[in-house]
Amino acid sequence: MSVPSYVSDPIARVPAPFASKCSAPMSAVRTRFAPSPTGYMHIGGMRTALFCWLLAEHAKRQSQEGNGDGGTFVLRVDDTDRARNVEAALAPILDAFRWLGLTWDEGPEVGGDHGPYFQSQRGEFYDRALQTLLDSGAAYRDFSSPEEVAADREAAQAAKTPYVTNRRSLELSAEEVEGLIAAGQKHVVRLKVPRDRTITVTDAIRGEVSWNAALLPDPALARADGSPLYNFASTVDDAAMKITHVVRAEEHLSNVPIQTLIFEALDEPVPTFAHIPFVTAPGTNRKLSKRDLSKYRDNKSFRKLFDSAADRLPKLGLELGEDLNPVMVRFYEEMGYLPEGLINALARLGWSLDDHTEVMSLDTVAENFTLDRVVKNPAGLDPDKLFSFQSEWMSRRSREDKVRRCTEVLNRAGYENIDEEFVGRLVDALGDRLKLYTDVLDVAYLFESGVTYDEKAFKKRIAKEGVPELLRDFKTERLEPLTEADWTPERLEEELTSFSAAREEGVGKLIHACRIATSGQPVGPGVYDVLALVGRGACLERIDAALARAAA
RNA sequence: GGCCCCAUCGUCUAGUCAGGUCCAGGACACCGGGUUUUCAUCCCGGCAACAGGGGUUCAAAUCCCCUUGGGGUCACCA
Numbered sequence A: 001m002s003v004p005s006y007v008s009d010p011i012a013r014v015p016a017p018f019a020s021k022c023s024a025p026m027s028a029v030r031t032r033f034a035p036s037p038t039g040y041m042h043i044g045g046m047r048t049a050l051f052c053w054l055l056a057e058h059a060k061r062q063s064q065e066g067n068g069d070g071g072t073f074v075l076r077v078d079d080t081d082r083a084r085n086v087e088a089a090l091a092p093i094l095d096a097f098r099w100l101g102l103t104w105d106e107g108p109e110v111g112g113d114h115g116p117y118f119q120s121q122r123g124e125f126y127d128r129a130l131q132t133l134l135d136s137g138a139a140y141r142d143f144s145s146p147e148e149v150a151a152d153r154e155a156a157q158a159a160k161t162p163y164v165t166n167r168r169s170l171e172l173s174a175e176e177v178e179g180l181i182a183a184g185q186k187h188v189v190r191l192k193v194p195r196d197r198t199i200t201v202t203d204a205i206r207g208e209v210s211w212n213a214a215l216l217p218d219p220a221l222a223r224a225d226g227s228p229l230y231n232f233a234s235t236v237d238d239a240a241m242k243i244t245h246v247v248r249a250e251e252h253l254s255n256v257p258i259q260t261l262i263f264e265a266l267d268e269p270v271p272t273f274a275h276i277p278f279v280t281a282p283g284t285n286r287k288l289s290k291r292d293l294s295k296y297r298d299n300k301s302f303r304k305l306f307d308s309a310a311d312r313l314p315k316l317g318l319e320l321g322e323d324l325n326p327v328m329v330r331f332y333e334e335m336g337y338l339p340e341g342l343i344n345a346l347a348r349l350g351w352s353l354d355d356h357t358e359v360m361s362l363d364t365v366a367e368n369f370t371l372d373r374v375v376k377n378p379a380g381l382d383p384d385k386l387f388s389f390q391s392e393w394m395s396r397r398s399r400e401d402k403v404r405r406c407t408e409v410l411n412r413a414g415y416e417n418i419d420e421e422f423v424g425r426l427v428d429a430l431g432d433r434l435k436l437y438t439d440v441l442d443v444a445y446l447f448e449s450g451v452t453y454d455e456k457a458f459k460k461r462i463a464k465e466g467v468p469e470l471l472r473d474f475k476t477e478r479l480e481p482l483t484e485a486d487w488t489p490e491r492l493e494e495e496l497t498s499f500s501a502a503r504e505e506g507v508g509k510l511i512h513a514c515r516i517a518t519s520g521q522p523v524g525p526g527v528y529d530v531l532a533l534v535g536r537g538a539c540l541e542r543i544d545a546a547l548a549r550a551a552a
Numbered sequence B: 001g002g003c004c005c006c007a008u009c010g011u012c013u014a015g016u017c018a019g020g021u022c023c024a025g026g027a028c029a030c031c032g033g034g035u036u037u038u039c040a041u042c043c044c045g046g047c048a049a050c051a052g053g054g055g056u057u058c059a060a061a062u063c064c065c066c067u068u069g070g071g072g073u074c075a076c077c078a
Helices: A043-064 A085-100 A123-136 A148-159 A174-182 A230-240 A250-265 A292-300 A300-315 A331-336 A339-347 A361-367 A381-396 A399-412 A421-431 A437-446 A455-461 A467-479 A491-502 A507-519 A529-532 A534-552
Strands: A030-032 A071-075 A139-142 A190-191 A198-203 A206-211 A220-221 A244-247 A273-276
Touching: A030 A043, A030 A123, A030 A244, A030 A250, A043 A085, A043 A339, A071 A198, A071 A381, A085 A206, A085 A331, A123 A139, A123 A190, A123 A220, A123 A230, A123 A250, A123 A273, A123 A339, A148 A230, A174 A250, A190 A250, A198 A273, A206 A250, A206 A399, A220 A273, A230 A250, A244 A250, A244 A381, A250 A273, A292 A300, A300 A381, A331 A339, A331 A421, A339 A361, A399 A421, A399 A437, A399 A491, A421 A437, A421 A529, A437 A529, A455 A534, A467 A491, A467 A507, A467 A534, A491 A507, A491 A529, A507 A529, A529 A534
Parallel strands: A030 A071, A244 A273
Antiparallel strands: A139 A190, A190 A220, A198 A206
16 A cells, blocks of 8 residues: 655645634534543543533534534543443543533434444454555564563663564565464554654644654554554544544654554544643642642642542542542532533633633633644643632522532531521522532531530630620620520621620620630631521520630 | 653743734732721732743844753553
């Protein structure tokens, strides 16, 4: 088979324009995200998936305005070799897409014209492609044992020379090869890399990148049992699914020359590659990885996340650890983050709209997303910034939504008979303080019979010269005479203010004392709301308890 | 080690392709002040960066080269 003269004109084979700032209409854009079913959705993978989705979605919208031929986002499952529990391991991944509102046009559950969408079901595609390559001579059977290959590799390493495949099997005659096959001799199929080539590709993000093919080992396409390897399966699928833009993390950049060669050998157009920077671990520019999780606690803003999760998750019957942690999308969902918040943060990781726009909906991002505004260098997710986006989006949520979701959290935390009307009052009192749905857990004292005192705050605000007396008098003179009906924030404020004035004291003293006595904590909603929410009976009891504690 | 990629405030970034309007803009974080006689919000202000060295040019964060630093990848994994 003849190899196209790709070297002389590398760009000619790159189909669609990648910088859509240009006014030329875009041809159809088809992107894919190909997760392997691991049982969880990695936050970095999610960012990659988001960019894939955005590119397709943007093209889709453009075409609706009469510009271009549409966009399609494909979800394909890389489950080669892992057939056992695919469904269970895939579910969390699909859930993450659903939670964030990233729909797929083709893939699991929805099907499509280019299926099946599970690699484990695409065996015939690989077999056929493999035969094509074997027939054309682009690939060959390698009878070397894995041990021999490993030894060659080590020798090259030791000699400090680049390792290239020892093509001994190529010296076999056709008859000898037939004989070995007939004898059941184990072998892999390798791509015969043309060693006189320079492979050049114009990456949509990195620009022109080249490799000297003479330095490339012949990659295995299929195992001894005939099953396809990643680079091969992925290329065959991308070709069959008519993928126009391969958007993936930068760590895949080194797969480009091999895949390019495979596309060419298959006589398929080479898609546009777009290698986006990966998401880094906090405080470093290394790849964010589940394995180094414990190290991330050393990072200041990550530690806040961990600490807060360690406190809250158990209350919801969950556990911070291997199966649930900040590298997973589900972590943020369980902690009560909003999809809008995470999307906003992820979209801003490596991409910007302009020099000032920070808060953006998925819709806004999709409307404006182009690869030419993707940055080249890796970026770390900053929990503080995510939190800032989160509070912005939470502030836009309706009261009904907050009430419903907070009630859910409370129920999950095991508090029985939660009254939605009461939660409504609570949500009002919380106001902007409610940043995450799980923030309601901070006011658990409203749903429990006793109070746990913050020791430091207690000492500072109650166990102090004159304060217990003041609190006691306020209680007996002003609080006790109030009826249940009088027990409103407005009335309580009136009483506290006038009492303080009568005593010639600043209101601060009593405000703090009351807050600590009734809630145990130095922070929370406004005091009058706290007193009202805690209720007359419990307030009086708790003040007594605090007084007794101060006296002890 | 080979190959490849990357390099602007603590962090995410704008500016780089089409050099001057940038003694570098925004956001988050941080620090200070104001509002709230409480917590949070909100408002105002501040701190803070072009990795280094050579070129090219009247002019370089922007173009070229080198150095340094960081990272990715080198499987019959994905």
